[in-house]
Amino acid sequence: MLLMLYFSILIILISNFMMFMSIILSKKTFMDREKSSPFECGFDPKSSARIPFSLHFFLITVIFLIFDVEIALIFPIINLFKFTNFFIWTKISFFFICILLMGLYHEWNQNMLNWTN
Missing domain, CATH: 1.20.5 (Single alpha-helices involved in coiled-coils or other helix-helix interfaces)
Structure with a gap:
């Protein structure tokens, strides 16, 4: 030791x-x-290379990633249909999809899905 x-x-x-x-x-x-300094093929840049980043675009991409991961979590539920009881599978699938729909409704209610404010 x-x-x-x-x-x-x-x-x-x-x-x-x-x-x-x-x-x-x-x-x-x-x-x-x-x-x-920014490099543009040896010439001086015409405008600023440090353009402001759209926060709304960032939020849309985060929402997309979240729902993309959730879709990846739905695929194994389809395979579980063969191995579990139909009632339990339906209840779990319904619960999971309801959580996804509540999240989507919350984002829609907060106007996060609209590109323009």
């Missing part, structure tokens, strides 16, 4: 030493003007 403790301490020390040496020996500069 003590040998394992020594080896783990040795591994942690070696890894910390290697990370420290890589930070010291690296030639990267974080505040380089040329690297932080």
Whole structure:
């Protein structure tokens, strides 16, 4: 047990030493003007490369991902039909789909599905 403790301490020390040496020996500069400026085929950019990101677009993509995962969870329910009782399968499927529909109704009620406000 003590040998394992020594080896783990040795591994942690070696890894910390290697990370420290890589930070010291690296030639990267974080505040380089040329690297932080946008590049458009060698020309100066016509407009700002830092355009504002639409928060509503982000929310729509999150909603899409959530419902995409829920659809992936529905597929195994179809295969469970062969192995379970019909009444139990119907009850579980109805409960799961009701939860999905309540979430969809909540998002529709909050006007999250409308692209324009």
